[in-house]
Amino acid sequence: MDIRFRSTRSELEVTASQAILQGLGKDGGLFVPTAIPKLTESFEALAQMNYRELAYAVMSKFLTDFTGEELLACIEGAYDSKFDSPLIAPLVKADGAYYLELFHGSTIAFKDMALSILPYLMTTAAKKNGVDKKIVILTATSGDTGKAAMAGFADVPGTEIIVFYPKDGVSHIQERQMVTQRGENTHVVAIRGNFDDAQTAVKKMFNDPAMNAKIEAAGCQFSSANSINIGRLIPQVVYYVYSYAQLVKRGEIRAGDEINITVPTGNFGNILAAYYAKLMGLPVKKLICASNINKVLADFFETGEYDRRREFILTSSPSMDILISSNLERLIYRSTGNDPAACAAFMKNLSESGGYRITEEMKKTLGDFRGGFATEEENFAGIRALYERSGYVIDTHTGIANAVYRRYASETGDRTPTVIASTASPYKFANAVAGAIAPDKAEGKTDFELIDVLKELSGVAEPPAITDIRTAPVRHSTVCDVDEMPETVLRILGM
Ligand SMILES: *Cc1c(COP(=O)(O)O)cnc(C)c1O
Numbered sequence: 001m002d003i004r005f006r007s008t009r010s011e012l013e014v015t016a017s018q019a020i021l022q023g024l025g026k027d028g029g030l031f032v033p034t035a036i037p038k039l040t041e042s043f044e045a046l047a048q049m050n051y052r053e054l055a056y057a058v059m060s061k062f063l064t065d066f067t068g069e070e071l072l073a074c075i076e077g078a079y080d081s082k083f084d085s086p087l088i089a090p091l092v093k094a095d096g097a098y099y100l101e102l103f104h105g106s107t108i109a110f111k112d113m114a115l116s117i118l119p120y121l122m123t124t125a126a127k128k129n130g131v132d133k134k135i136v137i138l139t140a141t142s143g144d145t146g147k148a149a150m151a152g153f154a155d156v157p158g159t160e161i162i163v164f165y166p167k168d169g170v171s172h173i174q175e176r177q178m179v180t181q182r183g184e185n186t187h188v189v190a191i192r193g194n195f196d197d198a199q200t201a202v203k204k205m206f207n208d209p210a211m212n213a214k215i216e217a218a219g220c221q222f223s224s225a226n227s228i229n230i231g232r233l234i235p236q237v238v239y240y241v242y243s244y245a246q247l248v249k250r251g252e253i254r255a256g257d258e259i260n261i262t263v264p265t266g267n268f269g270n271i272l273a274a275y276y277a278k279l280m281g282l283p284v285k286k287l288i289c290a291s292n293i294n295k296v297l298a299d300f301f302e303t304g305e306y307d308r309r310r311e312f313i314l315t316s317s318p319s320m321d322i323l324i325s326s327n328l329e330r331l332i333y334r335s336t337g338n339d340p341a342a343c344a345a346f347m348k349n350l351s352e353s354g355g356y357r358i359t360e361e362m363k364k365t366l367g368d369f370r371g372g373f374a375t376e377e378e379n380f381a382g383i384r385a386l387y388e389r390s391g392y393v394i395d396t397h398t399g400i401a402n403a404v405y406r407r408y409a410s411e412t413g414d415r416t417p418t419v420i421a422s423t424a425s426p427y428k429f430a431n432a433v434a435g436a437i438a439p440d441k442a443e444g445k446t447d448f449e450l451i452d453v454l455k456e457l458s459g460v461a462e463p464p465a466i467t468d469i470r471t472a473p474v475r476h477s478t479v480c481d482v483d484e485m486p487e488t489v490l491r492i493l494g495m
Pocket of ligand 1: 110144145227266268271398423
């Protein structure tokens with residue numbers, strides 16, 4: 001099947017490599033595959049594959065204009081000893097649920113799963129399309145994408161990467177990881193604003209003709225490392241299929257049995273990848289979309305109304321502090337029956353009046369999803385209960401998924417085996433996690449002392465990503481207002 005990629009907002013259609021290179025459609029839309037390919041292998045066969053083999057089986061079905069050789073080279077470059085587990089994404093059973101640990105890459109959050117391969121996909125795509133311009137990656141981050149993207153693109157020839165993060169909207173450890181980033185082509189800018197401000201401004205720059213003309217004249221072109229880039233989503237489909245294959249292999253389920261998947265959600269990228277896995281033929285019963293108190297998605301799945309007109313609340317799961325979940329646009333597009341004009345109209349309402357309401361007919365297509373949210377207190381109580389019952393320590397984002405799933409299971413009595421996407425190492429949020437599990441031991445301690453507390457509680461070795469920032473010098477200190485972002489980009493690029 002020759003799969004191509006179409007914008008959610010117009011008839012624009014491109015190849016996989018072009019979609020990855022561009023990041024975002026020129027019409028402001030997001031690229032979606034023209035069809036979702038089916039898994040052709042049996043689950044027994046998938047269960048025998050290692051992560052790289054399975055990545056090839058899944059990704060080759062989407063990236064139809066990459067040769068087998070090209071794709072294999074990308075996969076082998078990405079999923080190697082940068083990951084501290086040969087399984088790449090181990091599945092850990094604790095207190096009756098399966099935690100899919102997606103944080104074994106170099107920056108200890110799930111963003112590594114896709115961002116370790118995106119630079120390879122992008123440079124391959126540039127070569128295939130005869131692009132010799134320098135690729136300038138603009139990235140808004142709620143804390144984890146920025147570091148993972150810089151780690152992936154650092155000193156990659158022909159690229160420059162600029163990351164914007166909300167000054168007061170990330171954890172100390174996330175911030176330290178970013179400002180100590182090495183690499184001549186990496187740039188980090190703190191903005192006075194929140195993640196939505198950063199993401200909106202970045203999207204605007206992508207679609208600003210004057211800005212594009214300026215950077216093109218200087219031999220550059222923009223692309224994105226955010227999950228608006230389809231090159232982020234497709235590698236994320238892999239680990240959901242892999243988790244299922246692991247369950248079959250370990251005899252926890254039989255091939256063909258249904259599972260549920262719970263995902264701590266912000267920009268709706270990770271859970272959309274799980275949905276694509278289902279559409280490929282993975283037997284998934286429910287996709288449980290877990291939000292923190294910024295529960296715009298939980299409300300949407302309940303009422304069919306998306307409404308961002310509410311207070312933006314900073315929480316201890318900062319990578320989910322988002323009110324404009326960009327990837328929902330891809331689901332909206334699908335639920336209109338792939339109607340770009342209808343999708344564009346909803347998105348116009350979102351940007352102009354802050355919300356939209358979908359039709360009853362569209363709502364009926366969303367039955368695979370179930371929304372839910374957890375408060376800070378519920379999150380902390382859940383992290384602590386899990387630790388007390390099993391000794392297993394999870395981070396504050398996984399904690400939201402954990403709390404939402406546990407409530408879902410007790411309310412519905414649904415006993416379907418459930419995979420919970422574990423999106424960050426607890427070390428990345430040592431402060432909140434240690435505070436949740438052992439408040440008496442955590443009180444009055446510095447970040448690095450809390451890391452020591454966590455080490456003692458979890459018995460898990462400190463990851464190199466943490467050891468590194470204990471001593472790494474600060475290399476980035478730029479701060480700007482949201483409306484100064486374009487000029488900051490031009491200045492960084494020397495224009
Ligand atoms: C980015 C992130 C999320 C949210 O993922 P989305 O794809 O934006 O929904 C959840 N947890 C962590 C730790 C993250 O870094």
